[in-house]
Amino acid sequence: MTANILIVDDEQAIADLVEVYLKNENYNVFKFYNGKDALNCIENEKLDLAILDIMLPDTDGFSICRKIRERHKFPVIMLTAKDEEIDKITGLTLGADDYVTKPFQPLELVARVKAQLRRFTRYNSSEPLREENLIEFAGLVLNKDTHECTLNERPLSLTPTEFSILWVLAANRGRVVSSEELFREVWGEKYYSNSNNTVMVHIRHLREKMHDSAEHPKYIKTVWGVGYKIEK
Template structure:
């Protein structure tokens, strides 16, 4: 099957140039000048990678990135004319995998596309198992079948309990999992007041391994008096 690439860029000359170089590599290209067109392609085609411009006339690239990450794990490369750190952080936080600033060399973009496709294929995020068994949130990839976890492409060494906690939080991304429900799902036992201390210890160990400090967490966030949630 040919590799299908979504290119979203409102500057037609740039979009055409990207399309030309990608087609020279025998990729199938879906070229869109607006966010609305891109959403239609995302919903109708089985894509392998997306290249998104941030500044678009209707829906910005960040919103499209969020839309993709609601349902799909394929790589996303963000394009922008701004050389601002905040844009890079925003894109990566929303789930983008790479970032390139315009003006760029077409061959550099092609190299980054190929690198992302290799990484994605390596982890088999959508080819071997159903999507619900592999969750990707930003740079975090959690595989329920193999009990493997990667953060920014580096493996995390987690205990079975730590993995189970992380999995429960990931499959409820953006939602608060209260401490009682978390305890029941992970330990399969009745929740008591001191059970929360057990959860807190494991959450602390998880954060240490993920380099995710409690004072300013990127992934695991505490909702005081309720429980925990993971978002990115």
């Protein structure tokens, strides 16, 4: 399950560095030092993500981003110099999905790339690579297409977040999923801190709707100090 990633930066050292790190993660990398070649690549290759520097010799990242958005939906990450703060707003409104300011830690960028790919394949892909869009076991039915859920033939009215959480738990049934993992899976790229009890509150709501209790859970079990799990 690899992905095709485009990197465009006229600073060759940076483009090369990013290339090394991405290849380390087994991504296919298309690397260009100018906009013209990049645009060509966008037309001819089936890309999964693009990393664009804003300043380029022959054009700029925004133009490329706009070009991409005309025909494609894959995520775009912008590279901006530190003092180009304004780019944040502009870049994002122009359709970039994330931005990273220079200088950056290569691994930070890699993490962002992964986050975007995860987000993209989860939400935007009509034909999922691996994941099914129907989970059915032990009286629980989850339909990702319709976002419907039934428990023992009784329909549950779940909010989007609740559905996502239950989906992740169900997809990993039998395995303990930590709050942090749940958070990352459901919310995507944001950072997690222990003081954030959002997941917990949603679990509480889920249990309520499933007529489940925290003390003697039938469905979502708490594994102390580790996370939550649904039995197989």
